[in-house]
Amino acid sequence: MDMETNATPVQTAAQPPKKTRRVGTVAFALVLVVAGILLIVYQLVPGFDLMSIVKFSPALLVVLGIELLAYSAKPDVKVKYDWLAMLGTAFILCVVGTAAVLPTFWNQYGPDRELAASRMEEEKISQFYTAMAADPAVKARIDNAYAGVCFNHATSENSYTLESGDRCQLNLTFSGEYADATAFAADCMSVMRTAEQAGLGFTRYEFSTSNEMDNANTYGLTCDAAFPTGLTTEQLAQRVWTSYHYDGSSFSSESERDDYIREQMRGEIIDEYQNSHDFENPSEEYVEEEINRRMTENDSIATPESAQM
Known part of the structure; x- marks a missing residue:
C-alpha cells in the first residue's frame, strides 16, 4: 500500500518595512538654529562681521553629504530628499547673506558716502585756494577749480577718509591766452607743487584753458600726481595736448x-x-x-x- 506524503510548504519570515529618512531635514534645522543665533548677535554686538561667518555656508553641503552617506549605509532605510527643507535652507541663507552684505552696500553707495565725498570736495577746494595764496600770479589766472572725490575702499563706519586706492582729482581751468604749451605747463607744475606742499592729497590732475576765445589755442593736461616728479617744465610740456581754434572750429594740429x-x-x-x-x-x-x-x-x-x- 502506497503511502502518500503531504509536503508542507516552507513559510518565509516577512521582511519588516524600510524606514524612510529625508535628506535635508537636519541641515535645515541646523540652519534655522545657527541663522537665528547669528542674527541676534549681529543686532546686539556692534561691529560684528557677519560676512566672515557667511563665507562658511558651503559647509552645509558637507552636512547634506554626511546625511546622505549615513542613511544610505543602512539597508533598512529608504532615502528621500526633503526638497521643501532644502528650499527653506536656501531662503534662510539668502536672508543671512543679504543682512551681511547690506551694510557694505549701503556704505558703498548710500547717501552718507555721497555726502561725505561732497563735503570733502568742498574742503579740498577751500584748502587749495588758501594754499595758492603763495603764488598769486598763478592764482589770478585760475578761472575755475573743483575737486572730485571717490571712495573706492569699503568701510563699515560713517567716517570717511582718503585711503590708498581712493581717488581725489583736481579739475582746473586757466583763463587767458598762453604763448605756448611750455608756458601752460609751467602754471600746471606750479599748481601741482603747491598742492603737494600743502598736503592736499590729490591723486590726479586735469588742467585746461578756457576755450571761449576764438582764433586762440587752448591747452590741456591730464596726469597722475606722481607723474611730474623729476620732470622739468619742458618735459611736462610734451604731455600737453593743444587744440587750435579758428572761426568757431577746433583743430587737432x-x-x-x-x-x-x-x-x-x-x-x-x-x-x-x-x-x-x-x-x-x-x-x-x-x-x-x-x-x-x-x-x-x-x-x-x-x-x-x-x-x-
Whole structure:
C-alpha cells in the first residue's frame, strides 16, 4: 500500500518595512538654529562681521553629504530628499547673506558716502585756494577749480577718509591766452607743487584753458600726481595736448587749422577775382600767391604763437 506524503510548504519570515529618512531635514534645522543665533548677535554686538561667518555656508553641503552617506549605509532605510527643507535652507541663507552684505552696500553707495565725498570736495577746494595764496600770479589766472572725490575702499563706519586706492582729482581751468604749451605747463607744475606742499592729497590732475576765445589755442593736461616728479617744465610740456581754434572750429594740429584757413581764402579769392573780371577764373598760380600774401598779412591769426615772439 502506497503511502502518500503531504509536503508542507516552507513559510518565509516577512521582511519588516524600510524606514524612510529625508535628506535635508537636519541641515535645515541646523540652519534655522545657527541663522537665528547669528542674527541676534549681529543686532546686539556692534561691529560684528557677519560676512566672515557667511563665507562658511558651503559647509552645509558637507552636512547634506554626511546625511546622505549615513542613511544610505543602512539597508533598512529608504532615502528621500526633503526638497521643501532644502528650499527653506536656501531662503534662510539668502536672508543671512543679504543682512551681511547690506551694510557694505549701503556704505558703498548710500547717501552718507555721497555726502561725505561732497563735503570733502568742498574742503579740498577751500584748502587749495588758501594754499595758492603763495603764488598769486598763478592764482589770478585760475578761472575755475573743483575737486572730485571717490571712495573706492569699503568701510563699515560713517567716517570717511582718503585711503590708498581712493581717488581725489583736481579739475582746473586757466583763463587767458598762453604763448605756448611750455608756458601752460609751467602754471600746471606750479599748481601741482603747491598742492603737494600743502598736503592736499590729490591723486590726479586735469588742467585746461578756457576755450571761449576764438582764433586762440587752448591747452590741456591730464596726469597722475606722481607723474611730474623729476620732470622739468619742458618735459611736462610734451604731455600737453593743444587744440587750435579758428572761426568757431577746433583743430587737432596747426597744419590742419592752416589748411582750413587756406581753403576759405581760396574761395574768397576766386569769388573776388570773378566779380572783378567778368566771371573769369583766376590762374592757380595767382590764387596761391594771393593766399600766401594774405596768410603773411594775417600771420597773427594763422599762427597765434607768433604774436608772442
